[in-house]
Amino acid sequence: MRVLVTGGAGFIGSHFVRRLVAQGDEVVVLDKLTYAGNRANLAGLEHEFHQGDIADPVAVAQAAKGCAAIVNFAAESHVDRSILGPAEFITTDVLGTQVLLTHARDRGLRFVQVSTDEVYGDIPLGASPSTEDAPIRASSPYSASKAGGDLQVLAYVRTFGVNASITRGANTYGSHQFPEKLLPLFITNALDGLQLPVYGDGKQRREWLHAEDHCAGVELVLREGEPGGVYNVSGQERENMDVVRGILDHTGASPDLVRHVEDRPGHDRRYAVDSSKLRALGWSPSHSFGSGGLADTVAWYRENRDWWEPLKSDEYKAYYAEQYASRLDES
Ligand code: NAD
Numbered sequence: 297m298r299v300l301v302t303g304g305a306g307f308i309g310s311h312f313v314r315r316l317v318a319q320g321d322e323v324v325v326l327d328k329l330t331y332a333g334n335r336a337n338l339a340g341l342e343h344e345f346h347q348g349d350i351a352d353p354v355a356v357a358q359a360a361k362g363c364a365a366i367v368n369f370a371a372e373s374h375v376d377r378s379i380l381g382p383a384e385f386i387t388t389d390v391l392g393t394q395v396l397l398t399h400a401r402d403r404g405l406r407f408v409q410v411s412t413d414e415v416y417g418d419i420p421l422g423a424s425p426s427t428e429d430a431p432i433r434a435s436s437p438y439s440a441s442k443a444g445g446d447l448q449v450l451a452y453v454r455t456f457g458v459n460a461s462i463t464r465g466a467n468t469y470g471s472h473q474f475p476e477k478l479l480p481l482f483i484t485n486a487l488d489g490l491q492l493p494v495y496g497d498g499k500q501r502r503e504w505l506h507a508e509d510h511c512a513g514v515e516l517v518l519r520e521g522e523p524g525g526v527y528n529v530s531g532q533e534r535e536n537m538d539v540v541r542g543i544l545d546h547t548g549a550s551p552d553l554v555r556h557v558e559d560r561p562g563h564d565r566r567y568a569v570d571s572s573k574l575r576a577l578g579w580s581p582s583h584s585f586g587s588g589g590l591a592d593t594v595a596w597y598r599e600n601r602d603w604w605e606p607l608k609s610d611e612y613k614a615y616y617a618e619q620y621a622s623r624l625d626e627s
């Protein structure tokens with residue numbers, strides 16, 4: 297099948313391209329190459345590349361020529377950046393999704409929206425994991441924009457009969473992740489002996505899902521998901537401080553690098569999702585966070601400094617200062 301993978305130069309999108317190429321699918325990538333997009337992620341993978349914006353109907357039409365399906369990974373994806381500047385999130389995550397859906401409708405293409413467990417908002421400790429019919433209670437500008445994209449998908453299914461499905465994945469980890477989210481930021485900082493800024497008490501909880509397992513779920517939904525179907529993709533739940541301790545263990549960095557800093561506004565305490573629906577289609581994860589997943593990821597960053605060091609550019613340093621300077625000065 298010829299598939300348009302939007303955001304294919306990003307973290308999870310590039311893992312998805314690797315997976316499809318290995319299976320012999322024909323892959324076209326449409327990516328704007330924002331700070332998070334990196335063509336090096338696609339090195340050695342046979343694909344057709346278009347640099348462009350999913351919110352631009354002309355770029356979408358050009359890239360989608362001959363494709364039978366669109367899988368939409370393109371997004372502004374980092375909560376902290378959405379707090380500093382929410383507007384771009386609406387343009388890409390809501391308007392961009394709507395432009396892609398319109399193309400899928402007009403050309404009769406299969407469509408998969410790669411969404412997030414964050415649209416359910418946080419759930420109390422001890423509460424059952426969210427199922428797909430849980431209410432949307434987004435907390436951050438990021439999760440609100442992803443929820444807006446999801447609602448567009450469901451509206452296009454119902455109103456126009458578009459053959460679209462949604463995946464809602466947990467916090468994803470693995471190689472090739474831009475060093476701004478918890479895992480790659482703390483791993484690269486620990487390898488460089490830099491401070492590790494833990495927001496608040498560090499007792500927040502997330503589920504950790506390997507990028508390859510996440511992509512296996514998205515592919516299954518692409519091939520077998522129902523129109524209008526929503527599918528959670530779960531990970532393994534951990535408290536943030538447990539994750540930080542694991543990073544210290546695997547990097548050998550000093551616990552003295554840990555700083556408890558001013559919390560993120562609106563910070564969700566816990567995400568957890570029920571993936572029974574996807575498991576019923578045949579999905580099960582093949583990586584374990586505790587036995588191997590985190591260790592392998594740390595090893596990848598240790599061995600691939602030439603991948604991440606150039607990403608800590610002047611633009612990155614400006615973002616880092618805006619996000620962390622006052623927090624780290626205070627501690
Ligand atoms: P990422 O930030 O690493 O990559 C996003 C990619 O999209 C980049 O290559 C970027 O250049 C591209 N992009 C951004 N705006 C674009 C636009 N307007 N047009 C075309 N391309 C554009 O993100 P990621 O972590 O790989 O996440 C991929 C998808 O998975 C996102 O939709 C995200 O919401 C979702 N998701 C991520 C996680 C996670 O933990 N990272 C978890 C669940 C769901």
Ligand code: TYD
Binds near residue numbers: 493536
């Ligand atoms: P993050 O990787 O940004 O993912 P999300 O907020 O989308 O779940 O953050 C994961 C958890 O780690 C979250 O509880 C916030 C916390 N965190 C820190 O404590 N310090 C940091 O510098 C970052 C980026 C995240």
